[in-house]
Amino acid sequence: MDRPILAITMGDPAGSGPEISVKALSNDKIYQKARPLIIGDARVMEKAVRLVGLERKLTIHEITDIKDARFTPGYIDVYHLELVDMEKLEYGKVSAMCGNAAFHSVKKAIRLAMDGEVDATVTNALNKEALNLAGHHYSGHTEIYARFTGAEKYTMLLAHENLRVVHVSTHVSLRDACDKVKKERVLDVIRIAEKACRALGIENPKVGVAGLNPHCGENGLFGTEEITEIQPAIKAAQDEGILAEGPIPPDTVFSKARGGMYDIVVAMYHDQGHIPLKVVGFVYDRDKREWNAVKGVNITLGLPIIRTSVDHGTAFGHAGKGNANAASLENAIDYAVTLAKNR
Structure with a gap:
C-alpha cells in the first residue's frame, strides 16, 4: 500500500477530463506515491496526448486487465473499453455517445474497486445532460456510486x-x-x-x-x-x-x-x-480572463470503496484546446492516496 493502485476515469470524452489526466500523469512524482491507470478509451487518450503536446514524452499503453499495467513514468496505462467513435467525437458538445462512455468508465472503475483489483477510484467530470441522454438516469457520480456499491448512508x-x-x-x-x-x-x-x-x-x-x-x-x-x-x-x-x-x-x-x-x-x-x-479554491484572473487555479476535491463518503473526484465540471469551453487546468485532479489523486493508505 506504499503505492496504491488508482483507477482514474477519463470523464466525458468531449470534455477536459482526458487532457487533464494526461497532464497529471505526465508528472513522474505521481508514480512515486501511486500506481495510476485511466479507465476509458485508449484512442481518446492518444488524442489527448497530442492535444497537450506531450507525444514525445508519453505513450498510451492499452490494457484490458490490471495485471498487464506497467505503472511506469512515460507510459499511461489505459483500461480500454472501446466506447468512442473518434470520427463522431466533437469536443465541447453534449452527446449520448460521450455520456454513455463516461457512465461505463465509472461503472467499470467501481467494479474493479469492489473486486479488490484497485485500491481507490478517482473520477473526472461527466456531463449530466449527456448521461441522461444516453439513458442513464442519475443526477451525478454520487448516485451512480451509491447504486453500484449498495451504499444507503452516504x-x-x-x-x-x-x-x-x-x-x-x-x-x-x-x-x-x-x-x-x-x-x-x-x-x-x-x-x-x-x-x-x-x-x-x-x-x-x-x-x-x-x-x-x-x-x-x-x-x-x-x-x-x-x-x-x-x-x-x-x-x-x-x-x-x-x-x-x-x-x-x-x-x-x-x-x-x-x-x-x-x-x-x-x-x-x-x-x-x-x-x-x-470561492476559496477557484481563482479567476480578471485581466487575463482565465482561471489561475481550479482547486478542490470531491469525496463520496459512506461507500465501501474510496472515491475522490475533481471539483469542477467538464469545462466544455476548454476541451480540445490543451489548456485545461489539472490542479484539481492532482489534488484528488493525493486524497485518494491518503485515504487508501489510512484504510
Whole structure:
C-alpha cells in the first residue's frame, strides 16, 4: 500500500477530463506515491496526448486487465473499453455517445474497486445532460456510486486546504432540500463527517454544523428546523462522544472553519457548502480572463470503496484546446492516496 493502485476515469470524452489526466500523469512524482491507470478509451487518450503536446514524452499503453499495467513514468496505462467513435467525437458538445462512455468508465472503475483489483477510484467530470441522454438516469457520480456499491448512508465531502464541507443533501431542488433536513439524516452526516476526518489522519475532529435558516432561525422567527431537527441531531452526536457544535449561522461557520475552529462543516444543502469552497479554491484572473487555479476535491463518503473526484465540471469551453487546468485532479489523486493508505 506504499503505492496504491488508482483507477482514474477519463470523464466525458468531449470534455477536459482526458487532457487533464494526461497532464497529471505526465508528472513522474505521481508514480512515486501511486500506481495510476485511466479507465476509458485508449484512442481518446492518444488524442489527448497530442492535444497537450506531450507525444514525445508519453505513450498510451492499452490494457484490458490490471495485471498487464506497467505503472511506469512515460507510459499511461489505459483500461480500454472501446466506447468512442473518434470520427463522431466533437469536443465541447453534449452527446449520448460521450455520456454513455463516461457512465461505463465509472461503472467499470467501481467494479474493479469492489473486486479488490484497485485500491481507490478517482473520477473526472461527466456531463449530466449527456448521461441522461444516453439513458442513464442519475443526477451525478454520487448516485451512480451509491447504486453500484449498495451504499444507503452516504454524502459528499468537498475539501480544499483546511476547509472541508459535507452535505445533508446535494442534487435536489432547494425546496426539496429544506424538507430533507431531518434529525436522523443530520445525525448520520455528522457521524460520517467525524469518521472522514479520522480517515484523513485528524485526531479528535471538531464538527461545525450549519443552520438552515438565516441567523439559524432566530429562535423560530425565521424557521424552526434548527429547533426541531438540527439541535436534536447535534445533541445525539455529542452524547456519542462526537465533538459537534451548532447550529452555527451559515454566513459565519465557514469563516470559522477556515480559521481553524472546526475541522469540517456539515452544510444543509448543495450550494450552502459548494459556494464557500469554490470561492476559496477557484481563482479567476480578471485581466487575463482565465482561471489561475481550479482547486478542490470531491469525496463520496459512506461507500465501501474510496472515491475522490475533481471539483469542477467538464469545462466544455476548454476541451480540445490543451489548456485545461489539472490542479484539481492532482489534488484528488493525493486524497485518494491518503485515504487508501489510512484504510
